[in-house]
Amino acid sequence: MKCRIFGLDFKNPVFIASGTFEYGLTYKRVSNRVGAVITKGITARPRIGNPPPRIIETPCGLINSVGLENPGVEVFCQEILPKMRKLKTRVFVNVAGFTVEDFIRIVEAIGDRADGLELNVSCPNVEAGGVAFGRDPEICAEVVKQVKKRTKLPVIVKLTANFCDPLVVGRRCIEAGADGLSLINTLHAMAFDVKGTKVLIQGGLSGPAIRPFALFCVHRLKELGVPVIGIGGIMSGRDAYEFLLAGAAAVEVGSATLRDPYAPLKIIKELKQYTGWGHDAG
Ligand SMILES: Cc1cc2nc3c(=O)[nH]c(=O)nc-3n(C[C@H](O)[C@H](O)[C@H](O)COP(=O)(O)O)c2cc1C
Numbered sequence: 001m002k003c004r005i006f007g008l009d010f011k012n013p014v015f016i017a018s019g020t021f022e023y024g025l026t027y028k029r030v031s032n033r034v035g036a037v038i039t040k041g042i043t044a045r046p047r048i049g050n051p052p053p054r055i056i057e058t059p060c061g062l063i064n065s066v067g068l069e070n071p072g073v074e075v076f077c078q079e080i081l082p083k084m085r086k087l088k089t090r091v092f093v094n095v096a097g098f099t100v101e102d103f104i105r106i107v108e109a110i111g112d113r114a115d116g117l118e119l120n121v122s123c124p125n126v127e128a129g130g131v132a133f134g135r136d137p138e139i140c141a142e143v144v145k146q147v148k149k150r151t152k153l154p155v156i157v158k159l160t161a162n163f164c165d166p167l168v169v170g171r172r173c174i175e176a177g178a179d180g181l182s183l184i185n186t187l188h189a190m191a192f193d194v195k196g197t198k199v200l201i202q203g204g205l206s207g208p209a210i211r212p213f214a215l216f217c218v219h220r221l222k223e224l225g226v227p228v229i230g231i232g233g234i235m236s237g238r239d240a241y242e243f244l245l246a247g248a249a250a251v252e253v254g255s256a257t258l259r260d261p262y263a264p265l266k267i268i269k270e271l272k273q274y275t276g277w278g279h280d281a282g
Contacts, residue, residue, distance in 0.1 A: 001272060003035070005227045005249045006154035006179045008115060010035035010090055014240060014268045017231055017254030018094035018118065018158070019066065023080050024087055027261045032088040034264050035250060039076075039084070041096035041120050044105045046072035053201055055258075056191050061207025061233065062255060063189045068096055068123070073109045081113055090115040094158070097133075098126045100143055107147050116154040119143060119178075122162075122185045134160035134185070137169045141176035148177040156229065159183040161213070167220050174226050181221060182229035182252065184214045207255040208233040215246050222247035235263065237270020244275070 001012035015036040016024060023039055024031035031037050049069025056063045070076065076093075084091045093114045097103035107117060121134035121143060133139050140157060147155055157173040159166040161184045170181045186204025193200040214232025221228045230243030231252040240251045256263040 001268065003250065006116065006156075008090065008154065010250065012268055013244070013250035014264055014271065015229065015250055015252045016257065016264060017252035018120065020254045020257045021261070023084055024089070025083055028087060030262055030264055033268065034089055036090035036092055036115070037084065037087065038092045038118050038252060039094050040070050041068045041094045042070055042073050042076050042106060043068055043096050043098070044073055044102040046070065046075065056201045058189070058191065058205065058209065061205055061209035062258070063191055063201050063203045063205050064186065065201050065203030073106045077109055077113065081110070085113070092116040092118050092156070094118045094120050096120040096123050097143070098123050100127070100146055103143050104146055104150060107151050112151075112153065114153060116156065117147065117151065118156045118158050118182060119147065120158050120185070122158070122160045132160060132162065134169060135162070135164040137172035140169050141172040144173050144176035144178045154179040156180045156182050158185055160185045161217050162188050166217050167224070170221050170224055174224055180227035180229065180249070181224070182231055183221070184210065184217050184232050186210070187213070206233070208235060211239060215242055218243055218248050219246040234267065237267050237272070237274060240267050240271050241274040
């Protein structure tokens with residue numbers, strides 16, 4: 001199950017997605033056996049996140065509105081990253097900026113202390129009227145360009161598919177120097193409290209409900225010929241294998257770990273039955 005992506009060796013192509021597994025320190029047995037752990041989104045300053053409700057179940061998925069709760073990059077680097085480095089897995093930091101300057105500040109603070117960076121371009125760009133970075137190919141390319149100037153680590157851009165074509169944005173990110181792409185992030189979603197006749201939650205939809213669309217998006221990026229990490233509703237080895245068939249070099253598992261923290265281990269075991277695999281994704 002070993003694979004080589006962005007010039008790095010991974011013990012298998014099943015990674016933990018950002019946001020549902022904190023920093024991989026609670027279930028170390030799981031973290032130590034996946035190919036990589038991607039951290040919760042790290043911002044330049046600490047964030048307390050959104051008020052409840054933060055998670056609502058929907059048919060075949062969930063809507064979350066966590067609001068990027070995290071201690072900020074300084075505390076992350078001092079207190080959390082050193083513990084993560086003791087895990088027997090690759091560590092990628094999910095970098096969440098609200099301005100280009102934020103991205104630079106976070107990446108500079110991390111230095112070379114991680115194995116790679118996943119740029120979360122789904123946050124609203126406060127310098128451009130709150131429109132998500134991820135929808136604008138030129139702003140994404142600028143973020144990549146600035147980040148690549150300041151790091152030697154592999155840089156993946158985590159694309160959104162909300163109101164934009166990930167192929168167009170992905171192509172510009174690669175032209176600007178990104179080493180790979182991951183997708184999809186959650187889809188815009190909301191639910192109403194019908195008794196109270198008000199909005200119950202507005203946030204991001206994840207889980208099996210988004211899987212067929214995520215597969216389509218991953219497949220669409222095949223023509224770019226770069227490593228793509230598939231994300232969206234992976235619950236089983238079969239689901240993961242479908243993403244590999246769609247052209248993904250690896251997958252990330254998110255919501256499944258909320259139902260069962262050991263799900264990634266089951267997924268690895270099942271995936272082995274589909275392929276007995278020595279894989280070089282470039
Ligand atoms: C509770 C929760 C928190 C998340 N936090 C982040 C985050 O901090 N940064 C990020 O890039 N994605 C975040 N995501 C998105 C996931 O990493 C993933 O892209 C998405 O949930 C789709 O995969 P899944 O269906 O396997 O969960 C979060 C998702 C959930 C459910």
